[in-house]
Structures are given as structure tokens and as C-alpha cells.
């Protein structure tokens with residue numbers, strides 16, 4: 501069986517203690533490879549390699565550093581089909597989606613930050629006749645980058661690209677549920693000539709490898725994407741050590757639909773924002789709020805479109821929803837559907853596990869599920885499910901829509917549908933979310949600040965925000 505290896509100090513190597521974890525193909529419900537069950541000794545080696553490599557990497561001319569990152573992007577493009585297939589097998593997502601979104605975005609992340617690093621300029625502040633201040637930004641050192649399983653290579657590169665472009669070295673940990681494309685990525689880094697120790701990838705459990713990265717005194721910054729509870733644990737460890745922290749956490753995002761919307765646009769985009777990637781995207785709009793005069797028509801049309809979605813073998817072209825990432829996650833999603841029923845919800849469609857024939861007979865498939873009849877405060881509407889499950893609730897006024905939208909502990913993203921320009925801006929202004937889409941969803945410009953409010957996170961990624969995160973400002977004041 502294939503063994504995934506760690507990537508430490510430029511070498512692909514087994515974990516120190518020789519222990520491995522099983523890696524599942526979620527569409528088949530079967531183990532298909534093994535990944536290192538690394539521990540703090542592997543992390544210690546990786547951090548040491550990062551510290552040594554930092555001297556050369558942080559001093560390398562920007563253009564040379566950027567050329568290496570561009571080369572990695574070229575290699576991702578060259579191997580796009582192979583990477584997309586690996587992502588689909590490892591994660592359960594439709595191959596078509598991995599080809600169209602995940603892998604192109606991974607190469608775009610590398611290219612975006614490779615070029616961004618060459619456009620950095622420093623600030624200066626003149627004190628008339630007295631002094632001049634200039635501010636430099638220097639890379640922070642060894643950065644820890646910890647990523648989740650839902651968009652594996654996409655989010656892995658979203659973190660390491662700005663860190664490397666800023667001149668940091670990195671110790672990274674992909675999710676233990678989806679390690680494969682990060683492993684293939686380490687092979688591409690070697691081929692691209694990335695100097696040894698600049699990027700180190702240590703595979704294994706969050707509680708062992710992730711925790712060891714966060715605890716290591718020589719790791720100066722932690723960039724984390726994952727669940728809110730994990731974020732709390734990480735913050736509790738890192739904050740007393742005065743580490744820089746960027747936390748991209750969970751969401752319970754509202755999709756607010758006013759009666760004056762472009763109805764066809766709303767339906768087709770809301771199907772996407774509800775069920776893309778099996779609903780396993782932190783930005784999915786899992787709470788659909790519809791103005792009462794449109795409510796019945798919306799529910800009828802949306803439910804009929806959700807019923808028509810094809811759940812199937814992720815490798816087949818026509819499949820629209822693939823498998824959930826793991827058996828554990830399948831159980832979690834099903835338990836929330838049970839909870840919704842107990843809370844008085846009506847399952848309009850879906851709500852069941854899908855049993856496929858043949859190769860995928862034991863896979864973790866759930867039908868697209870639409871639930872109505874719940875109030876805003878119930879657990880189903882307050883807690884993140886992170887699966888193909890949405891609720892639909894009516895509202896009567898703009899004020900009520902805003903109050904409902906803001907009525908959770910999360911504040912990641914929100915979508916607003918209306919043809920009334922003034923209302924669109926007015927509502928956007930009052931939503932407590934870090935990312936707002938008006939009449940669209942998941943339209944991404946990599947230059948914009950990305951992140952959440954409240955329990956959806958701390959800090960912002962994207963554009964200069966990420967470059968700033970991985971560097972420290974130093975002001976020099978010169979008397980003239």
C-alpha cells in the first residue's frame with residue numbers, strides 16, 4: 501500500500517518512530533494509503549530545518565524567490581489532472597470540481613503571491629524639518645501553517661504561498677484526513693528547486709503534530725484554518741507565548757433573499773452555495789432567509805432543484821455531489837438531521853444516506869437536504885453542520901432579516917439578493933460578517949481581505965493582509 505512521506509529539510513522521509521495512520525477513500529469507505537503518524541520529534545527536526553533555511557531564504561533577492569514559487573505553480577499546472585484525481589479520491593469531492601476549482605486555485609495562489617512579493621513597497625513618514633521615519637517589514641521567521649480537509653491543496657497553498665513569498669520558512673501540517681495532494685506538492689517543490697528546509701510538511705494528527713507546531717518556541721506565527729473549537733485550543737496555547745495568530749474558523753452563513761431578487765439567479769446560485777463540495781465549504785450559505793411574499797415559491801422551486809441533483813461516484817462526469825470526507829463526518833451530519841427533526845423541522849427533501857451500487861457501495865454519501873419550520877435559535881440554526889444540509893426560514897421586514905442573519909455566534913460570510921441597490925448596501929453595512937456577496941456567491945478576488953468576525957476568526961488572509969501577517973514592521977526614525 502502506498503506510504504505518504506514527510507518532507508523535511510528537502511528530503512522525503514518516513515516519520516521518526518515509523519508509525520502510520522490509515523488514509524481512507526471516502527467514496528469507497530476503504531483504506532487506500534498510509535500517512536505518517538508523526539510526533540513532536542518530527543516537528544522538532546522540521547523547525548530546525550526551517551530555522552537554518554531562514555538565513556538564506558529571507559535574504560534571497562525577491563525575483564529569485566518569486567521565480568521558484570512561479571516554477572512550483574507551473575508544475576501544478578503541468579500535473580493538474582493527476583492532482584485533481586488525487587484530490588477527488590482523497591477527499592470525496594467530484595473530480596470535475598477538483599479540476600475546475602481546487603487545483604487551478606492552488607496554482608493561482610502560488611502565482612499570486614510570487615508576483616505580489618515583487619510589488620511590496622515600504623512606508624515613510626516625514627516630520628517636517630525634524631526627522632524622517634521609514635518602516636521596514638521583515639519576515640517573521642519560521643511560520644506554522646495548519647490546514648483543514650475540505651479544500652485540501654487550495655487552502656494549504658493559500659497559507660504557505662504568502663508565508664514563503666514574504667521570506668518566511670514554513671512547517672506545515674495538512675489535515676490527516678486529506679494528506680495526499682500536500683505529499684504530491686512536496687515532490688513538486690523538490691523538482692522546482694525549492695531550497696532544503698524552506699518548506700517542511702509534517703503529516704499526522706492535530707493533537708500531536710498540530711499541537712507540537714503550535715507549542716514549539718521557535719515557531720513565531722501560526723496561520724490556522726479549521727474548526728472554531730480547535731481555534732480556541734490553539735489560541736490558548738499560542739497567546740501566552742505571544743505568537744502572531746491568524747485564525748480562519750467556522751461559519752453559519754446567512755443567504756438573505758428579498759422578494760425583488762432575480763429569481764432564476766437566486767435559485768441556481770443558492771443551489772451552488774448550499775451544496776457545492778457537499779456543503780463542505782466554510783462559505784456555504786447554510787441558513788436561507790427568504791422574504792415571506794416569495795417564501796412558498798422559493799421553497800417549491802429550490803426543493804425541486806435540490807431533488808434533481810445527482811449524488812454519485814465522484815469520478816463520473818455527471819456527478820454533482822460526491823462523498824462526505826469521512827465516516828465520522830457522515831455520522832455528525834446525520835446526527836444534525838435527526839436533531840433538526842427533534843427540534844420540529846420538516847425535511848422537505850433528502851435527509852438520508854445514499855447507497856450506491858458497485859465500487860462506491862460503502863461510501864459516505866448523503867442526499868441534499870432541505871429543512872423548513874425551524875426557529876432561529878434552535879441548535880440546527882446555531883451550530884455549524886458543514887454538510888449538504890440547509891434550512892429555509894421566512895422573514896417579514898428588512899430589520900428582521902438583518903437580526904436573523906446576525907443571530908449566531910459566527911460571522912464569516914453572508915449573501916444578499918435584491919435588485920434594490922440602496923437596500924443592498926444598507927443591509928451589507930449592518931451585517932456582522934467579514935465577507936459579503938451581493939447578487940453572487942464565492943466570487944473571489946485574491947487581493948481582498950478574507951476572514952470572519954466573532955467566532956469565525958481572528959485576522960484576515962488575502963492580498964497584503966497575509967503578507968503583513970508573515971512580516972513584522974520596524975520603524976526607524978532619523979533626525980535631520
Ligand code: NAD
Nearest residue numbers: 647648649674675706710711726727730748749750751782
Ligand atoms: P479541524 O479544526 O478539526 O482541523 C483543522 C486542522 O487542525 C487539521 O489539520 C487538524 O489536524 C489540525 N488540528 C486539530 N487539533 C489541533 C490542535 N490541537 N492543535 C493544532 N492543530 C490541530 O477542522 P476540520 O474538521 O479539518 O475542518 C472543518 C472546519 O474548518 C469547519 O469548521 C470549517 O468551517 C472550517 N474552515 C474554515 C475556513 C475559513 O476560511 N474560515 C475554510 C475552510 C474550513
